[in-house]
Amino acid sequence: MSVRPIIHVMVGALADADGRILVTQRPAHVHQGGLWEFPGGKLEPQEMPEQGLARELAEELGIEVRASRPLIRIHHDYGDRRVLLDVRRVIDYSGTAHGREGQPLAWLAPEEMDSARFPAADRPIISALRLPSLLLITGADPRQADDFLVRLEQSLACGVRLVQLRAHELSAAAYAQLADAAFERCERVGAKLLLNRDPAEVADCARHGLHLGSRQLMACATRPGCATDLIGASCHDPAQLAHAAALRVDYALLSPVKVTATHPEASPLGWSRFAEWVEAAQVPVYALGGLTADDLPEAIEHGAQGIAAIQGLWNKNNCR
Numbered sequence: 001m002s003v004r005p006i007i008h009v010m011v012g013a014l015a016d017a018d019g020r021i022l023v024t025q026r027p028a029h030v031h032q033g034g035l036w037e038f039p040g041g042k043l044e045p046q047e048m049p050e051q052g053l054a055r056e057l058a059e060e061l062g063i064e065v066r067a068s069r070p071l072i073r074i075h076h077d078y079g080d081r082r083v084l085l086d087v088r089r090v091i092d093y094s095g096t097a098h099g100r101e102g103q104p105l106a107w108l109a110p111e112e113m114d115s116a117r118f119p120a121a122d123r124p125i126i127s128a129l130r131l132p133s134l135l136l137i138t139g140a141d142p143r144q145a146d147d148f149l150v151r152l153e154q155s156l157a158c159g160v161r162l163v164q165l166r167a168h169e170l171s172a173a174a175y176a177q178l179a180d181a182a183f184e185r186c187e188r189v190g191a192k193l194l195l196n197r198d199p200a201e202v203a204d205c206a207r208h209g210l211h212l213g214s215r216q217l218m219a220c221a222t223r224p225g226c227a228t229d230l231i232g233a234s235c236h237d238p239a240q241l242a243h244a245a246a247l248r249v250d251y252a253l254l255s256p257v258k259v260t261a262t263h264p265e266a267s268p269l270g271w272s273r274f275a276e277w278v279e280a281a282q283v284p285v286y287a288l289g290g291l292t293a294d295d296l297p298e299a300i301e302h303g304a305q306g307i308a309a310i311q312g313l314w315n316k317n318n319c320r
C-alpha cells in the first residue's frame, strides 16, 4: 500500500484591531467545501514556510505580510489526504484584506468560532486562538488567603489572563472558599480561572475551567462532562499528550522543560525533545518547568502555545 504524502499547508491567523480573526469560506466544490477556514494554501516545492504564507495571503487577500510567528502545527489525516497545517500568527502586514478570489470573508472573535463550521483539523487552531501565552499556576501559600489573593491580584495586574488554582494542601471546603474569591478577582479583569481539583469536589464552585493532573487525565475515557468552557491537563510524555488530544482537552502542559525547584528529581526534557513531542501533539501545549516570561520567545519558536509557571509568574512585585 502506498503511503500518501503529507500536504504542507501554510495558514495565517490575521487579527484586526479588536482581536477578531479573518476567516474565509471554502468554495462548495473543493475538499471540505462550504466550511469556513483560515486563509492559506499549499506550500510550493523549494519554498520557505514564511515565504509560502506571504505568497498565499497576497494571492487570496491582496495583503503583504511583513512578519509572522508560529501559532500551532497540526497533523491531520482526512482519510483521502494527510495535511500538516502550519499555522502562523501574522503580526505585521500592509494593505486591506479582501477576497481576491471572490470568497466570502468574515472577522470573528475566537470565542464566536463554532468548530463544527470549520474543517475537523481546525479545532485545536481555534483553541490556540482563544488561549493567552502565559498561564499562571498559583504558588505559596494558599493557607494565608489574604496574602495569597493580593499576590494573585499582582499577577493579574502584570497581565496574566489564565490562572490555575493549585492548592493541594487545602481541605475541600477551604479550597472552595478560595476558589470563589479567586474567581471574583479573575472576573474583574477578564481573566479565566481553572480549578485543579477533583471535579466532584468543586461542582458548586464558580470557575471558567478545570485542570486535570496526569493521573486524572489517564483515568478519563471521555472529556469530563462538567459544564466548563476550558479543560486542560498535565502531561509528561507522548502517550499522555495523545490521550489529552483524544479527549479533546483545550490545552496541555508539558513538563519539565528545565530543572525546577519544585521537582528537582525529574530529568528535564530540554527544548529539542519538547519540540519533537509537541510536533506530534494535536493540542495547544504550554511549556512548563523552570521557565519565566523571558523564555516565551524560545518556547513559541519550539512550538509552544506559551509558558506556564509557578515561580516565574507568581509573587511578582513588579512586572518583569
Ligand SMILES: Nc1nc2c([nH]c(=O)n2[C@@H]2O[C@H](COP(=O)(O)OP(=O)(O)OP(=O)(O)O)[C@@H](O)[C@H]2O)c(=O)[nH]1
Pocket (backbone or CB within 6 Å): 009, 010, 011, 030, 031, 032, 036, 037, 038, 039, 040, 041, 042, 081, 083, 085, 119, 120, 121, 122
Ligand atoms: N487554507 C486552509 N486549509 C485548510 C484549513 N483546514 C484544513 O483542514 N485545510 C486543508 O488544507 C488543504 C488546503 O489546501 P488548499 O486550500 O491549497 O487546497 P484546495 O483543497 O483548495 O485545492 P486542491 O483542489 O488543489 O486540493 C485542504 O485539504 C484543506 O481542506 C484551514 O483552516 N485553512
